[in-house]
Amino acid sequence: MRFGRVYASNNIKLMRTLKKIHTGIFRDGGAGAFAQRRFRERRKKLMMKEGRLVAIAGVPYGPGGKTTWAYAHCPTYQEPAIMYLTGVNQNNVILLLDPNSKISDEILFVDDRDRLMEFWDGVRFGVGDEQSLREVQSVTGIRDVRSVREFKDVLKERLFKQKKKNLGTLWLEGTRRGKTCAITTDHNYDFKKKLAGWLRSWNAPPLKNIMKNHFELRLPLDKYDVANARKAQEITGNGFKVMLKKFRNFKNECQVQGFLEGQMLMQSPYGLSYPSIVASGANANILHYIKNDDDFSKDEMMLIDFGVRWMTMHADITRTFPVSGRFNPMQKILYEIVLKAQVAVEKKARAGVMIDALNKVCWDKISHGLAHNFVAVGGKFKLQYEGRPHGVSHLMGEQEHDGDPFRNYSRQPMKSGWMISNEPGLYGEFRLRLNGKTYDEKIGIRIEDNLVITSDGCMNLSDKIPKTIKQIEKLMASRQAD
């Protein structure tokens, strides 16, 4: 995509001309007037939809805070809603939107400038410093920046100026077994509880959840997001290709993980999308295998689930390949079954179709493939699960798994601009006698690409990352100088 490249290179140039601190504090769009317009438009749309006062909090602690270790490997740690609306990757910020105010309809609350904290953590922006203020204004487009210490008073004052005294905030909730429930452990929930307490003490009406409106605006990616997602795919794919060419040098899963992640991280300061799964043989039947510490042997297959971020966009890729570099006849049959299911899902994916419909196509195709291409030639198998092992698609975007975490979106028609994964899988024990040889293996195969939904189909962002049997065998046979 030509435009994508132009944007990415412009952005790097601008990032270089801006002071170095921007790359730490602003994770997306550190691109002057352009970023201002983009973030401002997103906030305006949310204000129009809500029509009431809205407060959203960032994560309370960043690296170096109370939850240091949780964030240790995530250079981008901000609440995605704050990232989406401001681009600010700094903890302890609150955004207040007041669509009914004519004087200032958006206020960003940040920490006071703290030189001692900066000695430990590097430059942060804060109230009480002219240069900081100008930087926040120039990237976010928000003129009114104040200290978080003032938040409660300003909120009360603004709330009492509203006719209906309504306040909205974001917390994640969904329907599970017919009941509405919230995730009770994240910072959004804590912030909601604090606000609800204040509202009660002020005799104001209860809080409203902005989740639905927020996701409606945030989930369809714009062309800059798509360009950034493509960049994430490119880096992820390059890492995979280099790793596969050098694969003969590795004996243990952790070597594969270390090399692959190193390749990706050398090309992106935004961090991994998630810690990689590197699973050989039977380990690939553990869906969230993260130990990555087994030696592997030449007859096994290996499943790797990996990806890098670029700005706020994520790649989420899975590839499965034979350790020996050549698929044996049984592995070939099973691999083709999964690949065909993936192709069928991609064909079906378009705006208006539901993810549940993709699930049906996927898992029917796999059952059909097993019956007609495996059992029909004498194959026997025992799956690790009943029905289906997992969903074929989840939403992606500002987070590697985006949208409501209960996945109620699976039963909604998909919209243009949604990014989803396409990840059929087959996990179990398989046995086949072919040409006088018996194959008996525990195998997990998953092939995962990322799609952007359009009105008449979808774009496969991962189409340059090798996945056919021919492509993989060719790559593994090619030697790369050590």
Ligand SMILES: [Mn+2]
């Ligand atoms: Mn995925």
